[in-house]
Amino acid sequence: MVEIKTPEQIAKMRAAGLVVAAALKACRDAVAPGVSTGDLDEIAAKVIADHGATSNFKADHGGLWFPGVICASVNDEVVHGIPGGRVLQEGDLISIDCGAIVDGWHGDAAITVPVGAVAPELLQLSATTEGSMWSGIAQVKKNNRLQDISRGVESYIRRQPLPSKGKYGIVEGYGGHGIGSAMHMEPHVLNYVERGRGRGPKLVPGMCLAIEPMVSLGTPHTRVLEDQWTVVTTDGTWASHWEHSVALTEQGPLVLTAEDGGKAKLAEHGVTAAPDPLA
Ligand code: MG
Numbered sequence: 001m002v003e004i005k006t007p008e009q010i011a012k013m014r015a016a017g018l019v020v021a022a023a024l025k026a027c028r029d030a031v032a033p034g035v036s037t038g039d040l041d042e043i044a045a046k047v048i049a050d051h052g053a054t055s056n057f058k059a060d061h062g063g064l065w066f067p068g069v070i071c072a073s074v075n076d077e078v079v080h081g082i083p084g085g086r087v088l089q090e091g092d093l094i095s096i097d098c099g100a101i102v103d104g105w106h107g108d109a110a111i112t113v114p115v116g117a118v119a120p121e122l123l124q125l126s127a128t129t130e131g132s133m134w135s136g137i138a139q140v141k142k143n144n145r146l147q148d149i150s151r152g153v154e155s156y157i158r159r160q161p162l163p164s165k166g167k168y169g170i171v172e173g174y175g176g177h178g179i180g181s182a183m184h185m186e187p188h189v190l191n192y193v194e195r196g197r198g199r200g201p202k203l204v205p206g207m208c209l210a211i212e213p214m215v216s217l218g219t220p221h222t223r224v225l226e227d228q229w230t231v232v233t234t235d236g237t238w239a240s241h242w243e244h245s246v247a248l249t250e251q252g253p254l255v256l257t258a259e260d261g262g263k264a265k266l267a268e269h270g271v272t273a274a275p276d277p278l279a
Pocket residue numbers: 097098099108109110212243
């Protein structure tokens with residue numbers, strides 16, 4: 001069952017989304033050589049608290065406690081990195097994932113940020129991952145199917161020039177999800193088309209989905225470190241992760257965790273973003 005939200009509930013999710021956007025912006029502005037991932041966690045925690053919101057990350061996840069309000073995944077870490085004492089170095093690539101709850105409604109988004117000057121190939125990796133997210137978001141429209149989002153993400157990545165090591169790996173085993181009265185809900189949103197899986201449910205107004213491609217400079221395969229959280233690539237290649245929470249409304253898609261509701265980026269795909277209920 002996919003949870004269908006009323007316009008009033010989507011407005012609350014927009015409020016949560018804006019808190020996440022503000023927290024990620026503060027983190028992005030703070031990223032620099034010498035800053036620790038724990039510093040970034042404190043910055044995000046302050047933004048969440050200042051907005052009167054709470055964290056959906058710093059919580060029990062099926063019996064496993066996550067100690068941060070952000071996930072900080074550096075270099076070959078793909079997702080779920082635990083923030084702490086690790087100090088960022090010039091040339092690193094960090095993915096920051098953050099979430100917040102307002103009035104019981106959840107937001108979830110992620111960005112990749114270069115630390116100082118990084119190799120051009122890493123900027124291209126991040127741009128490819130972000131671009132694929134927007135290509136998927138552009139498919140969030142009435143009468144499309146869930147698989148159209150997956151195809152939007154995958155086809156964008158496959159159209160990009162290949163990195164020197166050969167190809168981009170679209171990370172398997174992790175993906176997007178429904179979001180609303182909980183952070184992780186039905187349906188699972190794959191970042192690629194899986195043969196034989198079918199086109200999935202029809203997209204209808206009131207559905208809210210987190211779309212979050214994870215791409216590496218090599219393998220699609222990952223393993224989890226002994227800390228039981230950090231997901232790394234099996235071949236040590238570096239990865240990027242971008243995410244937005246998106247609502248499908250009667251007026252089209254509203255990117256809940258984008259400051260402008262997705263207006264500018266969706267326009268590049270010929271899609272008009274829905275009006276912001278809180279504007
Ligand atoms: Mg996330």
